[in-house]
Amino acid sequence: MEDESRPSTDDTQTDPFELLGNEQRAAIVETLGDARVEAGVRPTVSFSELRARADLDIPSSQFNYHLQRLLGTFVEKTEDGYRMRVEGRLVYQALRAGTFDRAGPASTHDLDVDCYYCDGTLQATFEDGVARVECRDCEHLYEILGVPPAVLNADGDDAVERFVGHCRQKRFAFANGDCPTCGAAVGTEIRRSPEIPFDDDETAVVRVYRLCENCGDQFYLSLGEALLYDPAVVSFCLERGLDVVRTPSWEIPFAATDRSVALLSEEPLRLSLTVSLADDELELVVDGSLAVVERNRR
């Protein structure tokens, strides 16, 4: 349970970038965020304690000025002192999660997975905050994703595991139409070849482009990835020994390539995904909004 009651507020129109573009105000938000991490709940901190903890070399009146500027947006005042609002916590978490000055050197990891297009082996490369999964030989790109420092800085095999987990939660949210960063609904756009980015070898048939217009987070999914969490797909695969929730998408043939994807009609747009396992087939037909209009077993 989260200790986050939301007070009514009159002024939510203040520009957050302007508010935090100041060292002292950023330090106050950081101090209240650290206090919440220490306490496990959202603590209320008195003015004098907050000022002591923030340890800023400024007079009390100046500290108070900056604190007042944060009220109603990132910080709220109670009878006992000051505490973080939900908005402040989100900013604190975003800054902590995105602190790239702790990023380690570039690294490459063999994935022990055969390429679907040649005799090569897949590898994961982490560099400059970006993770790529591609074939060592033909360089076919299977995944590219910006990843936070906690993933990049994990040791050895742990980095791959963190990366797989990070991909999973991103893909799960986007596949379901939810923005994993801000919680807004994401848009759905079916991109057709040749209007598909990251498709240098032109092997893609379609990509599902999902953009969050609220915060700008976005993701390109293969049709197989977009339908990976359809209940019929999950159970069909699990009954035949494939756990699509835990398995990295580059190890799932119908998600890693578009060989199971067919364009059935243009008007109205109908696409099919055929999952073949253990001599059985499950076909899903979707429309342009990615709604499943048919599920066929063969």
Ligand SMILES: [Zn+2]
């Ligand atoms: Zn290859």
Ligand SMILES: [Zn+2]
């Ligand atoms: Zn968003």
